[in-house]
Amino acid sequence: MQIDNPELAQVGAVRDGSGGLDVEIRGLVKYFGERQVLHGLDLSIPAGEFVAIVGRSGCGKSTLLRQLAGLDSLSGGAIGFDGKARETFGDQVRIMYQEARLLPWRTVIQNVALGLPGSRAQVRAQAEEALAQVGLADRADEWPSRLSGGQRQRVALARALIHRPRLLLLDEPLGALDALTRIEMQRLIEQIWHQHAFTALLVTHDVAEAVALADRILLIEEGRITFDEPVDLPRPREHGEARFAALESRVLKRLMTVDALNPRNQLRGRVTEIVIGKVLSEVLVMTPAGVLSAAVPTSTLSEFPLELGADVLAVFKSNQVVLATSD
Amino acid sequence: MTSPIDALRNGAKGLLPWLVPIAILVVWELSALFGWLSTRILPEPLAVLKAGWTLALSGELWTHIRVSAGRALAGFAIGGGLGLVLGLLTGSFRKVEIALDTTLQMIRNIPPLALIPLVILWFGIDEVAKLFLISFGVFFAVYINTFHGIRSVDPALIEMGRSYGLSGWPLYREVILPGALASILVGVRYALGFMWVILIVAETISAQAGIGYMTMNAREFLQTDVVLLGILLYALLGKLADVAARLLERRWLRWNGAYSAA
Numbered sequence: 001m002q003i004d005n006p007e008l009a010q011v012g013a014v015r016d017g018s019g020g021l022d023v024e025i026r027g028l029v030k031y032f033g034e035r036q037v038l039h040g041l042d043l044s045i046p047a048g049e050f051v052a053i054v055g056r057s058g059c060g061k062s063t064l065l066r067q068l069a070g071l072d073s074l075s076g077g078a079i080g081f082d083g084k085a086r087e088t089f090g091d092q093v094r095i096m097y098q099e100a101r102l103l104p105w106r107t108v109i110q111n112v113a114l115g116l117p118g119s120r121a122q123v124r125a126q127a128e129e130a131l132a133q134v135g136l137a138d139r140a141d142e143w144p145s146r147l148s149g150g151q152r153q154r155v156a157l158a159r160a161l162i163h164r165p166r167l168l169l170l171d172e173p174l175g176a177l178d179a180l181t182r183i184e185m186q187r188l189i190e191q192i193w194h195q196h197a198f199t200a201l202l203v204t205h206d207v208a209e210a211v212a213l214a215d216r217i218l219l220i221e222e223g224r225i226t227f228d229e230p231v232d233l234p235r236p237r238e239h240g241e242a243r244f245a246a247l248e249s250r251v252l253k254r255l256m257t258v259d260a261l262n263p264r265n266q267l268r269g270r271v272t273e274i275v276i277g278k279v280l281s282e283v284l285v286m287t288p289a290g291v292l293s294a295a296v297p298t299s300t301l302s303e304f305p306l307e308l309g310a311d312v313l314a315v316f317k318s319n320q321v322v323l324a325t326s327d
Numbered sequence: 328m329t330s331p332i333d334a335l336r337n338g339a340k341g342l343l344p345w346l347v348p349i350a351i352l353v354v355w356e357l358s359a360l361f362g363w364l365s366t367r368i369l370p371e372p373l374a375v376l377k378a379g380w381t382l383a384l385s386g387e388l389w390t391h392i393r394v395s396a397g398r399a400l401a402g403f404a405i406g407g408g409l410g411l412v413l414g415l416l417t418g419s420f421r422k423v424e425i426a427l428d429t430t431l432q433m434i435r436n437i438p439p440l441a442l443i444p445l446v447i448l449w450f451g452i453d454e455v456a457k458l459f460l461i462s463f464g465v466f467f468a469v470y471i472n473t474f475h476g477i478r479s480v481d482p483a484l485i486e487m488g489r490s491y492g493l494s495g496w497p498l499y500r501e502v503i504l505p506g507a508l509a510s511i512l513v514g515v516r517y518a519l520g521f522m523w524v525i526l527i528v529a530e531t532i533s534a535q536a537g538i539g540y541m542t543m544n545a546r547e548f549l550q551t552d553v554v555l556l557g558i559l560l561y562a563l564l565g566k567l568a569d570v571a572a573r574l575l576e577r578r579w580l581r582w583n584g585a586y587s588a589a
């Protein structure tokens with residue numbers, strides 16, 4: 001059954017008990033050997049919300065997802081779904097990985113039906129319906145090796161959906177796809193999320209993807225949530241739109257600041273003089289090491305204005321530092 | 328559209344690999360015919376064919392083939408079966424591996440043929456001795472490849488299976504066994520080849536029937552044509568076993584592009 005009206009579908013989903021799970025995380029701690037990856041992370045996600053987590057590699061975002069999926073044990077803290085222990089909801093949580101992880105020795109439809117109880121005909125019908133939802137009904141009896149990367153991820157999505165998950169965890173599922181396929185997949189995921197009304201948690205490197213899909217964007221730094229902002233844009237969202245772009249650049253800037261907190265390759269100082277030029281402007285910064293003259297594009301300066309006397313941090317990207325001998 | 332000339336050219340290309348064997352046969356036949364080659368050293372090809380024909384007519388040939396193939400397959404079933412079961416156990420359970428693998432790896436280094444004197448002491452020169460030798464030889468090829476196959480199943484797929492609620496036998500059936508199958512079949516093919524080698528040696532020890540008995544008997548009576556027939560039969564049966572293994576691969580691994588194509 002195909003329901004075109006998302007609101008109607010949502011009501012139906014909530015009625016048959018397959019609406020989203022309410023997620024409550026308290027003081028989550030995770031160690032891998034000596035190394036602490038999560039430092040007492042707190043997070044609550046109301047049922048049906050779409051949350052995106054951004055952050056640099058190794059910040060602990062994938063670890064968080066694996067904890068929610070029950071793939072790794074907790075080192076400390078608690079995870080609750082609908083106010084109860086996580087373990088009782090094992091079959092209502094599904095995860096999509098960066099790779100599709102299809103079984104190459106099973107056909108597309110057998111992959112979709114993996115682990116589904118019921119009679120053969122029943123399972124087949126359900127799998128066909130799920131495949132139709134992701135637009136691959138005509139590829140049911142092929143081997144996964146015959147599909148493109150995007151199609152494989154669609155099959156993985158169908159495989160997750162067939163279990164009617166109430167929490168869908170997406171661990172960078174679109175990371176390996178080309179730009180066009182990515183946007184198509186984002187639309188598909190958004191549409192299916194509307195229909196099924198599950199809670200969704202997406203881990204991504206791509207800020208634009210987070211802005212396009214999420215109700216709320218979180219930034220995880222060194223195992224803690226350091227940025228939590230609702231995305232108040234009407235759906236479906238267009239990538240080119242002004243408010244979309246503004247939010248995207250705000251999140252990006254926040255991500256870059258994280259970068260700047262690295263104590264190397266930076267100088268603290270105070271702005272002493274600004275010389276506006278036509279294309280390039282010059283900003284003089286008084287630092288403990290002396291006066292630093294920074295050439296900045298005038299357009300950047302008009303977008304992010306600076307005042308005389310402002311405390312600033314001059315940051316050099318490590319791959320752009322050149323050390324030449326003085327003679 | 329292919330012109331008749333093209334067709335001829337393609338036909339010629341198909342024949343090319345057979346040119347040398349056919350030439351050798353012709354030269355061989357001619358040299359036997361003109362008496363350059365003593366029939367005591369090498370009988371003419373036609374004589375081998377004739378010997379095969381007479382033995383087939385008398386029914387003797389089929390008895391020998393049946394006995395030999397029966398021995399080989401029984402030994403393969405016992406040794407291969409044990410290798411498969413133990414390989415699955417050591418591959419799947421760390422505890423079984425710790426308990427058994429070192430011992431098995433030590434025994435593996437004994438060449439099966441070195442056991443012949445001991446085997447004759449244990450089992451005499453009866454059927455049991457031959458079965459033991461074949462089983463022993465076949466066991467390790469299957470065991471090692473099964474163990475390796477189970478161990479090299481993609482852990483990402485196993486994790487996926489678990490997160491989709493599979494465990495125990497369903498996980499084994501859906502993920503682990505199919506993932507190990509390519510490696511297991513390599514072991515089976517290798518074992519089938521080895522099976523004939525051991526069979527030949529085992530049948531020359533002492534036998535009352537079988538291809539080995541037939542050739543040893545013929546040697547006593549200087550029937551070089553029958554001896555050669557026996558050698559050719561071994562080659563033929565070996566090839567047949569290999570073709571069977573290939574068919575299994577093509578059927579069971581058809582999802583894998585490397586096996587699906589002809």
